Amino acid sequence: MDSDTVTADISLSSFVYALLLLPFLLILKHIFLKPPPLPPGPYPWPIIGNLLQLGKNPHVKLASLAKLHGPLMSLRLGTQLMVVASSPAAALEVLKTHDRTLSGRYVSSSLSVKDPKLNHLSLAFAKECTNNWKNLRTICRTEMFSGKAMESHVELRERKVMELVEFLATKEGEVVKVMDLVFTTICNILSNTFFSMDLCDFEREGLKDFIYRAAELGATPNLSDFYPILDGLNLHGSKKKSKEALGRILATWEGTLKERRKQKNPGSSHRDLLEAFLEIRFEDDQINQVILELFSAGADTSTLTIEWAITQLIRNPDVMYKLRDELTKIIGESPVRESHLPHLPYLQACVKETLRLHPPAPLLLPHRAMETCQVMGYTIPKDSQVFVNIWAMGRDPKVWDDPLSFTPERFLDSKLEFKGNDFEYIPFGAGRRICPGMALGARQVPLVLATLVHLFDWSLPDNMDSAQIDMEEWLVITLRKENPLRLVPKVRK
Numbered sequence: 500m501d502s503d504t505v506t507a508d509i510s511l512s513s514f515v516y517a518l519l520l521l522p523f524l525l526i527l528k529h530i531f532l533k534p535p536p537l538p539p540g541p542y543p544w545p546i547i548g549n550l551l552q553l554g555k556n557p558h559v560k561l562a563s564l565a566k567l568h569g570p571l572m573s574l575r576l577g578t579q580l581m582v583v584a585s586s587p588a589a590a591l592e593v594l595k596t597h598d599r600t601l602s603g604r605y606v607s608s609s610l611s612v613k614d615p616k617l618n619h620l621s622l623a624f625a626k627e628c629t630n631n632w633k634n635l636r637t638i639c640r641t642e643m644f645s646g647k648a649m650e651s652h653v654e655l656r657e658r659k660v661m662e663l664v665e666f667l668a669t670k671e672g673e674v675v676k677v678m679d680l681v682f683t684t685i686c687n688i689l690s691n692t693f694f695s696m697d698l699c700d701f702e703r704e705g706l707k708d709f710i711y712r713a714a715e716l717g718a719t720p721n722l723s724d725f726y727p728i729l730d731g732l733n734l735h736g737s738k739k740k741s742k743e744a745l746g747r748i749l750a751t752w753e754g755t756l757k758e759r760r761k762q763k764n765p766g767s768s769h770r771d772l773l774e775a776f777l778e779i780r781f782e783d784d785q786i787n788q789v790i791l792e793l794f795s796a797g798a799d800t801s802t803l804t805i806e807w808a809i810t811q812l813i814r815n816p817d818v819m820y821k822l823r824d825e826l827t828k829i830i831g832e833s834p835v836r837e838s839h840l841p842h843l844p845y846l847q848a849c850v851k852e853t854l855r856l857h858p859p860a861p862l863l864l865p866h867r868a869m870e871t872c873q874v875m876g877y878t879i880p881k882d883s884q885v886f887v888n889i890w891a892m893g894r895d896p897k898v899w900d901d902p903l904s905f906t907p908e909r910f911l912d913s914k915l916e917f918k919g920n921d922f923e924y925i926p927f928g929a930g931r932r933i934c935p936g937m938a939l940g941a942r943q944v945p946l947v948l949a950t951l952v953h954l955f956d957w958s959l960p961d962n963m964d965s966a967q968i969d970m971e972e973w974l975v976i977t978l979r980k981e982n983p984l985r986l987v988p989k990v991r992k
């Protein structure tokens with residue numbers, strides 16, 4: 500046998516051995532290199548998964564499910580996978596350690612922008628954190644939320660709040676839907692920052708009702724969110740309804756946009772966001788998209804926080820008394836100014852305590868896994884929806900003493916801030932997707948709240964006692980429409 504034949508025999512036998520070993524190697528790979536499992540969660544039913552388990556207050560139900568399944572759990576909603584983080588440690592993993600991968604946005608099919616050009620120019624609904632999204636955040640920060648921009652709008656915010664006070668004063672003794680009026684004020688603060696004009700009226704319906712309607716449609720789950728294959732069928736007709744509602748919102752500033760495009764020099768006494776957008780040659784569609792998103796993200800969140808703060812103050816007269824006392828000592832008889840806010844620690848603590856118990860976005864906005872990743876020893880597959888249940892974290896007895904009581908004092912000697920670094924307390928989120936409007940929210944909410952508490956006495960109508968305002972989360976919104984929470988403001992003499 501010559502050496503060539505021996506070499507050929509050896510290679511042939513190595514090949515045969517390798518072939519025989521292959522199944523074993525594959526089995527070993529399967530056993531040892533198997534990706535970690537999905538996060539634990541309730542058993543999913545065939546086809547519907549866990550859809551029926553969420554109910555009408557998903558954050559409340561998810562909080563109780565997390566007690567059974569742990570701080571990182573997964574549920575199936577139709578064909579979609581939902582992952583929920585419910586502890587500060589899990590929130591830190593999602594919003595800091597894996598922020599790059601998990602900062603995609605999951606957008607409901609009824610809200611999703613079909614035009615790819617607009618999708619690239621979206622802020623809250625941008626599916627990825629693209630350069631366009633970064634640029635948009637930078638423009639909004641520079642023009643609206645930076646220290647300089649915030650200072651340039653102080654007088655505007657104070658004026659709008661005084662208009663609310665003047666209107667309320669004309670209603671002495673009457674039953675008033677105060678929170679509708681607060682919503683009007685917040686919308687007008689925003690619309691003046693965008694266009695230097697009011698878009699809402701205390702007496703008439705208009706923009707605010709269209710925004711309610713659009714928000715309601717956006718929050719209503721759509722079957723194609725759970726079964727994307729049904730997307731083209733538009734079973735609820737919700738896309739048509741959202742399009743109508745959005746069309747009516749856009750119509751409220753269409754004329755202004757046209758006018759301002761024609762003007763060479765806008766002539767407004769202070770710069771607004773529209774001026775910045777026109778300078779960088781944004782088209783109408785692009786401007787509409789961003790302003791729409793800023794309205795939807797900024798108006799309801801601030802109003803709900805004020806509404807809950809007032810509700811908690813009525814429920815807790817001692818806290819109301821202490822807050823009034825602080826306001827009287829620091830402000831005296833004059834109207835509240837933004838320059839007073841840094842000197843009102845108890846007011847700031849009341850706002851923080853309200854955001855702990857009643858975060859207006861209890862699950863943040865839905866994030867999306869842009870790639871498959873491993874978190875806390877579990878796999879989160881690409882395109883899963885990822886939520887952080889800050890409502891559950893705000894009421895967790897492992898994190899807070901006596902978590903259900905409204906005790907602003909807990910924030911007085913504490914260094915806890917809502918700026919996205921303390922993961923037990925993130926009402927504005929954290930990481931790349933943190934709320935860009937935090938600076939504005941953190942000024943307009945205490946300004947309006949302090950004004951309402953300082954200038955008015957709050958009492959309930961005779962036929963309602965404080966037990967009746969023992970509301971469940973999100974019921975406030977329902978109350979507003981079906982059985983509005985009517986508080987009687989009495990102007991203090």
Ligand code: HEM
Pocket residue numbers: 604622623624625689792793794796797798800801804858859860863864865866926927928929931932933934935936937939940941944
């Ligand atoms: C009390 C007031 C507010 C609270 C509690 C709040 C809270 C939040 C939260 C929790 C998020 C989602 C963060 C995430 O998904 O991780 C968010 C996003 C957002 N907020 Fe706010 N917000 C408030 C006021 C405002 C205001 C006044 C504006 C602007 C006018 C605003 C504009 C936005 C936008 C555009 C986003 C989407 C950001 C993105 O996806 O990149 N918010 N906010």
